[in-house]
Amino acid sequence: MAGFNQSKADYSLFTMSHGSSFTALLIYVDDIIITGNDPASIKSLMGVLHEKFRIKDLGDLKYFLGIEVSRSKRGIVISQRKYTLDILKDAGLLGARPYDFPMEQKLKLTPTDGDLLHDPAHYRRLVGRLIYLTITRPDIVYSVHTLSQFMHQPRKPHLEAVLRVLRYLKGSPGQGLLFPSENNLKLTAFCDSDWASCPTTRRSTTGYCTFLGDALISWKTKKQNVVSRSSAEAEYRAMAHATCEITWLRYLLQDFQVNIQEPAVLHCDNQAALHIAANPVFHERTKHIELDCHLVREKIQSGMITTAYTPSSHQLADIFTKPLGRDSFNMIIRKLGVLNLHSPT
Incomplete structure (x- = not known):
């Protein structure tokens, strides 16, 4: 339409x-965002x-689909303040005492502990x-990912954890995200990954974030599809997930005329997983891992990504794999660029 791809x-x-001249059009049903660097092209498009x-x-x-957009000299901040307040009102917690972090550290929820809820729809x-x-x-x-696993038969401990998040x-x-x-x-x-973290299935949890x-600009928490036999294998699978995300983001950025020449840097805190990714020799420790995980090696060899060791104390993806204590949690969200636009100055 009108010359668009x-x-x-x-x-x-x-x-x-x-x-x-560059113009972009983002469509969701009957809601449209139009942006670009040429006001004349935007005006012409809107006329068409x-x-x-x-x-x-x-x-x-x-305001777009519940997402609020604010601008300043520092950049753009996106948040969902009104949507958040609506949730709190629905739960009757507008006057509740707040918590400093969303989930109790080392909390392990299971499908069978506690009494079933009388109203699971709530x-x-x-x-x-x-x-x-x-x-x-x-x-x-991470908290919402964990709680969404108990939708079938939610129990009292699950509801208590939801109320803590609220x-x-x-x-x-x-609170929202700053784009400088x-x-x-x-x-x-x-x-990052938390090896065998699910007490029921013993599957590991993958977490990654991309800057x-x-x-x-991108983040995810996901339970791995299979049981990993070692922490190195779990971390290697997490690297594969992050590599797929980087590959997709590079294609998306090309659509915005952003051609990234340098390899993306993938940070991992497991030396064994980094060794597996860099070593093209098919050896005993990796022969049971699915072949699609080895795309990490291919992307390294093609120059799309490069890996780097990051100590666990500086691993930002930690927040996507496990519940953290107050100090670690607050330190990481600051580094992620999460800020509260409405906090007093």
């Missing part, structure tokens, strides 16, 4: 480039869309709304 990395994204679909121009982006509704909140709140991703949100409902206005265009990722310069 559909992105292969994200089918809802359309871009057009002519010389130095209005002629065909009768669109309504709402001006500069401030639990499912709260967790479902929290899942959408993780779009701008990486600080609760009490944490009560302390900073306007002055930034470099280097891709950096941190990956473009100083801006956090």
Whole structure:
């Protein structure tokens, strides 16, 4: 349409480039974001869309699908303050005492401990709304990931853990992510795993986060599909997940005319996993690992990524693999670029 190309990395994204002029169009059902560096091209596009679909121009982006966008000289901040307050109101916790971190350290929830809830729909509704909140709140991703595993038969300890997450949100409902206005265009990722962390299945938990310069642009917590036989294997699988994310992000950035020449740096705190990734020899310790995990080696050899050892004390992906104590938790979220726009100065 109108000379736009559909992105292969994200089918809802359309871009057009002519010389130095660049315009991007992001579509979700009947909500559209238009941006670019050429106001004349944007105005022309809006004219074409209005002629065909009768669109309504709402001006500069401030609110989109529950996400609030704020601008300053420092950059752009996205948050979900109103959505968070709506969740707290629904749970009756607007006046509750807040917590400093979302989940008790070393907490292990299981599907069988505690009494079944009389109203499981309440639990499912709260967790479902929290899942959408993780779009701008990486600080609760691990907690929500854990709690979403008990939707089938939620029990009293699960609800208590949900209420603790909500009490944490009560302390900073306007917390969000800063995208600095002055930034470099280097891709950096941190990956980690918590070996055999699930007390029921003994599967490990993968966590990773990706930065473009100083801006956090991608993060995830995921239970691994198989049981890992060692911590090195679990970490290697986490590296594979992070490598796939880096590959996708590079394709997406190309659609935005951002061509990254340098290899992305992938930080890992497990020396054995780094050795497996760098060693092309098929040996005893890795022959049982699925072949798709070895894409890490391929991407290293092609120059797309490079690996680096990071001590556990500096591993930012820790927050995506386990519940942390107050000090470690607050230190990591500061480094992730999470801030509270509405905190007193």
